[in-house]
Amino acid sequence: MNISIVNGRLIDPANDRDEPLDLHIYGQQIVAIGEPPEGFEPHETIDAAGKIVCPGLVDISASLRDPGSGVKGDIDSETRAAARGGITTLVCTPDTDPVIDTPAVIELIHRTARKLRRTRVLTTAALTQGLKGEQLSNMAALQAAGAVALSNGSWPLANTLVERRALEYASTFGMTVMLRPEDQHLRAGGCAHEGAVATRLGLPGIPAAAETVAVARDLALAEHTGARVHFHALSAAGSVRQLREARSSRLDVSADVAAHQLHLTEMDIEDFDANCHVSPPLRTLADRDALRQAVADGTIPAICSDHQPHEQDAKEAPFPETAPGISGLETLLALTLRLVDEGVLPLREAIARITCGPADLLGLPQGRFEVGGGADVCIFDPQADWTMSRDAMQSEGHNSPFDGWDFSGPVTHTLFNGRLVYRRD
């Protein structure tokens, strides 16, 4: 099917493009940017007048719960949510059931996703078998099966020797290791940032040091092993400071931040709102501002959804007993655009943080427009407003703290591999 997307403002940060340009798609590929190729006859023309046409979003950390019980979601429901959110490349986390620690699970996920043809699903494989932090996973086999990175999910390694060996072994194959920096002893069963709000509400606290101690340790091991380390979901200003320093001394480390960390703070857990129970926890305004600054200056080149869908029961309990996490696929673009509205960074940079920024971290070809490249496209309307509603969510998990928030720039079309997978009514 031939599609032309015309009259839009095309923003493609990887190629420094921000101008009115048409996009022409033949089959799964982009065949021209600007003038159509001679004799090109579109079967469908999408009029993008007043809209922004950008590469399909790349989200490097989403829990899809598949394989799993299906209660919290599956690849079908979550790729539907991704399409609505303008996301065409999803990197799923290994915390499935069974865990992504064998090639068979990777193949199962890829097969399911390919059949649905709604978004590209890539996998991060487990760093250790069963994510138990004891034995190394079969990294070479997992890489051969298609794993784009390794991670131990939300279970940071407690044993520094295992971490050292895992980093060394991964570096043998040049694989990126995504670490969630957190010291389990300092976390000590906490459920909220150890600050003024947790003090008042009597919630067991997680100090910022639980993260900064782990970042320091991980950086030392990254330097020692020469492994390619990526920090997933930073939450503390102290972590940003260490990251900045490490990068200036040319250490090959990178980081991402969850979109919600750039907007919410510890103040949002007032009234014990379980939808604001996340891990790492929401911290102070100063932490949020440090994260925003790092996103603006590129120290943190990627914003992710840190998508964690949950069934209603998982959030209906006293705050400390609820499951942490936000269903975030459908608000990734909205929260990123809101940074532009609030003057944190220019639009083109913001789009880079959710397209080529994350793609480059994992060496993926996506997140950019290239003639001859795959036709993954997100079109949104910067002049329109929309109100986030839990009831309208496509994700199986309706656990979003952004219910009722007004956003700009609703996604109007999502194309994956040249195929329209979402259109706003």
Add this chain to the structure above:
Amino acid sequence: MARHEHNNIQLDAEGRLRHFLSIEGLDRELLTRILDTAESFAALPGRPVKKVPALRGRVITNLFFETSTRTRTTFELAAKRLSADVLNFNVSTSATAKGETLLDTLRNIEAMHSEMFIVRHSQSGAAHFIARHAAPGVSVINAGDGRHAHPTQAMLDMFTIRRHKGDFTPLRVAIVGDVLHSRVARSQILALNTLGVTEVRVIGPHTLIPTEARTLGVHVYHDLDEGLREVDVVIMLRLQKERMDGALLPSEEEYFRLYGLTNERLERARPDAIVMHPGPMNRGVEMDSEVADGPRSVILQQVSYGIAVRMAVMSMCIQTHAESPA
């Protein structure tokens, strides 16, 4: 108007008490009304009739997810003196392990037409959670949730202080011990500041004082002798034995040596200072028996005032529901 604009779940549109979950968000006028109402009930034991018919025909349920004979008994006694029928549920943690959620438990008991839940739970926020999900017309009273709040205990302490000191405004109050884990301390601090005392101090080692304690509106002391200087009220907190395991304290002996209250140390306080303890007390750990049984101690009076304060809160909540049908 400005008083209720933050949508406090505890209050109805007219600012009357619907639930009693926390001192937070309640103003001085309301706290004073609770104390005044309690005063009218406190006179009762001296009279021949110990019961009032305020809650005749109402069903009140003690919903305890954490065992506490003392607190449950005072609530039960308070309910009976108001002529209410009382149901007691001790929900063991195994009920949730069997797959029944807290909401399931709540719905089951609601079906018994209970109009009030007295809730105790080991997790902070549990009482708020139940209040948010309870049927309209059902009041929830927090009998202690995790480290968060224990507002009836705090109010009975305020009642005790008012009985002995009259006016709150000139008072300096010291709270000594494990503030970090104490729901009682959090509620006391809020109540004391709302009632307008001159100063609230917390005294303890760094490991037992929350890192952001100052944001609660207190002055932090780590030295007992210094912290007790010129105070009018000393509140000793219970020290749980398990604090030694979490590397928070080296030993009971060292704790008593540094923070245990003795008659000698009490000399630093004002001559008419009173000593309180929310109980149950560890003699020789938080304080010397000499102090506990001495003339400054008002610990036993606290217990008897507890019934009057709980009667006050229960009758106020039920009255709000009676006057504003949901």
